[in-house]
Amino acid sequence: TQLLEQSPQFLSIQEGENLTVYCNSSSVFSSLQWYRQEPGEGPVLLVTVVTGGEVKKLKRLTFQFGDARKDSSLHITAAQTGDTGLYLCAGEPINDYKLSFGAGTTVTVRA
Amino acid sequence: NAGVTQTPKFQVLKTGQSMTLQCAQDMNHEYMSWYRQDPGMGLRLIHYSVGAGITDQGEVPNGYNVSRSTTEDFPLRLLSAAPSQTSVYFCASSYDYETSTDTQYFGPGTRLTVL
Numbered sequence: 001t002q003l004l005e006q007s008p009q010f011l012s013i014q015e016g017e018n019l020t021v022y023c024n025s026s027s028v029f030s031s032l033q034w035y036r037q038e039p040g041e042g043p044v045l046l047v048t049v050v051t052g053g054e055v056k057k058l059k060r061l062t063f064q065f066g067d068a069r070k071d072s073s074l075h076i077t078a079a080q081t082g083d084t085g086l087y088l089c090a091g092e093p094i095n096d097y098k099l100s101f102g103a104g105t106t107v108t109v110r111a
Numbered sequence: 112n113a114g115v116t117q118t119p120k121f122q123v124l125k126t127g128q129s130m131t132l133q134c135a136q137d138m139n140h141e142y143m144s145w146y147r148q149d150p151g152m153g154l155r156l157i158h159y160s161v162g163a164g165i166t167d168q169g170e171v172p173n174g175y176n177v178s179r180s181t182t183e184d185f186p187l188r189l190l191s192a193a194p195s196q197t198s199v200y201f202c203a204s205s206y207d208y209e210t211s212t213d214t215q216y217f218g219p220g221t222r223l224t225v226l
Contacts, residue, residue: 002153009151033215042115042201042217043154088153098169099215101146101153 006102023089037086115218132187134202143185147198
């Protein structure tokens, strides 16, 4: 059983559309990270959120940490083909500095 | 800086064979870790190290050994390969073990197939 549940598992949208990926848990995290992974490469960190209710923006990407620090979301506005990839969330549980990863959401943006 | 490097990129083993996956970083990072990535399961922590001479088990340590004799290197040894160890293996490092405030850098991965 995974500590972090990501949904949806797969997402295919047209260029210019918006999308949201969710990362949920029943556990509380001291921080939560989002990564993007391209085929054949390792994950690359996009953002870290540490405060409940925190919202961070990275160009067209908006990340939100839930008030209770149990969930997070990633919203992409006006998706581009370059946004295609595997998006992973990873959380650091309270009192444990080891990261726990979600299974990932594969995003495909069609031209 | 080369960042985190892993060798080999691809490997095919027969059941029962042993091998070592190499990982090196040139960023003087204290924290290093090994993950395996399987379809639909995300990344799972195998072993980690908070500094030279210190290692500990992660979520799925069985069948794997590690050592950390230097800050730079963190090899992962498969003692007797099994088909269940077919996976993509990633090494990662960060400046400190406090990953909540520190960027974790991943290597490009080693794709291992055990027949």
